[in-house]
Amino acid sequence: MRDWQTLIEQMTLEEKAGLCSGENFWRTKAIERLGIPAINLSDGPHGLRAQGEEQDHLGVNDSKPATCFPTAAGLASSWSIERLEQLGAALGDEAQAEGLHVVLGPGANIKRSPLCGRNFEYFSEDPLLSSHLAAAHIRGTQSRGVGSSLKHFVANNQEHRRMSVDARIDERTLREIYLASFEHAVKQAQPWTVMCAYNRVNGDYCSEHRRLLTDILRDEWGFEGVVVSDWGAVNERVPGLEAGMELEMPAPIGERDAQIAAAVREGRLEEAVLDRAVERLLRLIFQAHDARLEQAHFDTEAHHQLARHIARDSMVLLQNDGTLPLTDTQRVAVIGEFAERPRYQGGGSSHVNATRVETLLEALKTRNASFDYTKGFEIDRDAPDQPLEQDAATAASHADVAVLCLGLPERHESEGYDRTHLNLPANQLALIEAVTRAQPNTVVVLANGSPIAMPWAGRVSAILEGYLGGQAVGAALADLLYGEVSPSGKLAETFPRRLEDTPAYLNFPGEGDVVRYGEGIFVGYRHYDTLGTEPLFPFGHGLSYSRxxxxxxxxxxxxxxxxxxxxxxxxxxxxxxxxxxxxxxxxxxxxxxxxxxxxxxxxxxxxxxxxxxxxxxxxxxxxxxxxxxxxxxxxxxxxxxxxxxxxxxxxxxxxxxxxxxxxQGDETPLPDIDRNTLLGDLQRRDDTTRVLREHLADIADELPMLNGLMGRSGGDDLMDAMGHYLPLRALVSFSSFTEARLETLLKDLGALASP
Incomplete structure (x- = not known):
């Protein structure tokens, strides 16, 4: 058992301040004279992004090869606690092999709008599903002695102005939707770190939001680990430290350390606050090093096959008229450049340098399928290409079935910016038109990180949502297309028919640096089901080859x-x-x-x-x-x-x-009672109703609107409504009730609140 207090007492003020920020993009500072080592962090919700000397946080420079698993949008569609734990464990094994101590992920932000550019990295529009899957991911990783960093806390629901936008959220919505997406994961899985978001919430930056980081995260939920900033998310360092944000990343070239030390010397920051942060950091650092496995390694082929199994459990059969599964006797026209250049992961900081990528064409050749391939469109262009479309239509007409490999190119959705529409590129829409005219048996296979509009759905036989399926995407697709396994994924988000139907349509992405969450608790399927709006494909939907x-x-x-x-x-x-x-x-x-x-x-x-x-x-x-x-x-x-x-x-x-x-619920709380309190609010409790009846019995005949209060079945909806919304002061206006009697009534009602 280490004596943290003694170790902290041996540190200089500058060393303590320095421990609260990184040495570089991915590494904390070591204090060699005291035997305090550094720890290494890495991006990795769906695969590690461990970099060498050329470091960055947006995936610009290459990283070491690692297994690229399906992104969170697909993972959530498996609804599988077991699969998420397996994936987390695999990430932990690979992190141990690379000498990493903390993996940045999973992302548990709610999918408020399908336009958010980072939705591929988040689980769901539903907080229960999101938080349970996040907990499983964390348990898996930390079972291998590697820490998780649950992110981005909280309300990081858009990329537009993400480092300055103020999310204005009412308290009930914040609790029931956005905080709830993190709560279970924190309480049940205890991630070693939680990463605060870039944005503000109701005026305060998440990096210095004491109510979020201390009052709720620590005091209410019992979080025991370290809060780390998103990379570059710190606004003011000293207020952030006071609020409960211990580790700033990346390294701020010493300036922030100096700010902390100066604040302590000048009496603006209690040294006890700094010491508390240092103790939390020391616990994390030594926990990570104590769990370090020497000579750790992982089986790249086994992890590739795990990625394949997870991918096929995550893909969703949205529509099928019986065309799927395909048979080995059918001649198939495979159309679309995604068949040879798959989009299997998202763009930005989570970009993984895959150990290998298995395309659909390779997988079909492996199983000796009877197929011809036609490019159909160019991924790097959006404009229609009539010669490519004609070649595709000709190939489709000569086949028994056409498989169209479509989706969103990486430039259409990525960290850093949001989408502006839900459509496929124009060249793909033109391709659908050309192929379906030539071949009635057309299957669409999609590669995308978030919902798209499908005005063409009625023209095709089947739609298989592959999401961003990881490095084994081709093999997983082939398994499902040919019925080696039955599709089993179900949507963790609603697919709308059109953008205008989405809950946040009128409030996304906001005005200037303010975005109002005007839809309140009615996010995702809560909105569609409550309004009776018919979605394209509902939350939880997914077909099977069985029943x-x-x-x-x-x-x-x-x-x-x-x-x-x-x-x-x-x-x-x-x-x-x-x-x-x-x-x-x-x-x-x-x-x-x-x-x-x-x-x-x-x-x-x-x-x-x-x-x-x-x-x-x-x-x-x-x-x-x-x-x-x-x-x-x-x-x-x-x-x-x-x-x-x-x-x-x-x-x-x-x-x-x-x-x-x-x-049988809680007793209705006694409202704050004054002369403007409504009669209807007082009738929610037996004791207040009794007092009202005692005081108002003699004037009930004067006011038919008191029939409901007196238990009379007058059957007059107008009078009942007027009585329900009548403030106590109005009794004086409409009856012989006096101000003196009103004061006595208020006194007797107030006495009910006395212990």
Missing amino acids: FDYANLALSASVYDGQGALTVSCDITNSGEIEASEIVQLYLSDRTQTVPVAEQTLRGFDRVTLAPGETARIELSLTRRDFCWYDAERAEWRLPTGTFEVRIGASSRDIRLSRCLEV
Whole structure:
């Protein structure tokens, strides 16, 4: 057990200040005289980006070869805790082999708009799915003695003006959506570090946001690690240190260290604050070095095959009229330059130098498939090319089926900027037109990091969403196209029909340096389901080559009082002829009308693999928090009283089973009572209702609007509404009630708040 206090006392002020920033882009400072080593960090949500001497943070310079796994957009579509843990462990193994101590990832920011250029690096529009997958990723990496850096905390939901924009978010939305996407991962997986975001939240930069970094992250959630800045995210260093941001990256050429030391000497910063940060950094540094494995190595081929299996579990069959799977007897026209130049990862800081890349053409040759390849379009140009289109149409007409390999070129979506539309490039749209005229059996295979519009969907036979499938993307696609395995991925985000349907359309990317989150809690499917807007493909959607039957929904209780867990169980049967996986989704619909809520919210999920004819009993748990809404006025999670509907579905729009449940919630809190308090607000509690009846009984006949309060069934909606929204002071205006009696009523109501 190390004596941190003694070690800190041996450090000079300059050494302590210096420990709070990096030596260079990827390495912290060592203090050799005290035996304090440096640690090495690396980008790596889906693969390591360990660089040599030519270092940068945007992927401009080459990095060492590493396995490139599918990006988070695809990973999330696997809905697989097991796969995310396997991927995390593989990253940890590779980090050990490269002498790295902390891997920067995963990214758990919410997909607020499909236009965000970095959406490929984030999991989902739903905070429960995002946080559970992030926790699995972290557990996997840290099981290998390598730290994770959960990022970007918080509300880094756009690239436009990302280093200065102020995200204005109401407290309930912040808690239920954006913080919730990180909360479970922090509490359950304890990442060694959390990375603060570039942006501001409600006025303060995340790098110096005490409420986020200390009050919530540490004091409420129990985070025990180090907060590191995103690269270049620091605004003012001393306020950042006071707020709870320990490590600034990259190295600021000593200026920030001097600012910290000067602030201590001048009494503007308590040295105890610096010492606390240094102790947290020392714990991280020695934890990382104690876990270091000498002579560590990894099997590049095994990791390539893992990337292949993860990719095929993550790809989503969006549409299929029976054309898929292909057969070995069919002649296939493979069209599109992505077949030979796949886009398998995103652009920017997470760019991985893959150990090798397996294209679709290579995979088809390996399996001796009968196919011809035509380029169809040029990835590096958007303008239509009629000769290429004509060659493609001719090839398609001579085949049994055409496979169009389409998607978004890297220049269309990347870290650093947002998209402005949801369309495929013009040359690809023209190619679809030409090929579908020549061949009715056309399959579209997509390579993209976020949703696209598909006005052409009705013209094609099948659509396979490959996302950015990593270095084994070609083999994974071939496995699915030819039915070696059944597609099993399901969308972790909604695909809209058009940009105008998206929740943040009127508020993205904001005005100047302010973006208002005007859609509130109605993000993603919460928006579409509540408004009844039909998406192109709904959240949770994904087809299979098999079929699944749902039956026998059961709840462990018919009434839930918020204590312990409620078990929800049902049977899932594979009624098809091949082994396949199904992702079972549990949604809750709050019927209490206590506050505005979404039509339904995801509250659990499970992925199960079944042989033909096999049945599995699925059990999912609901806890108090799953039923709660966040009361911003009282800064607490509140359990409403009334009816909830428990729903089990194959997607958010494919609910198979449902059952109602009564919830006995928290007592309605006593409102702050004054002469402007509404009668309706006081009728939410039995004790305030009793006092009102006692004081107002003699004037009830004067005011028909008091019928509801008195328990009379007058049946007059107008009077009931007027009574509900009547302030106490208005009793004096509309009846013989006096100001003196009003004062007595207020006194008696106020006495209810006394202990």
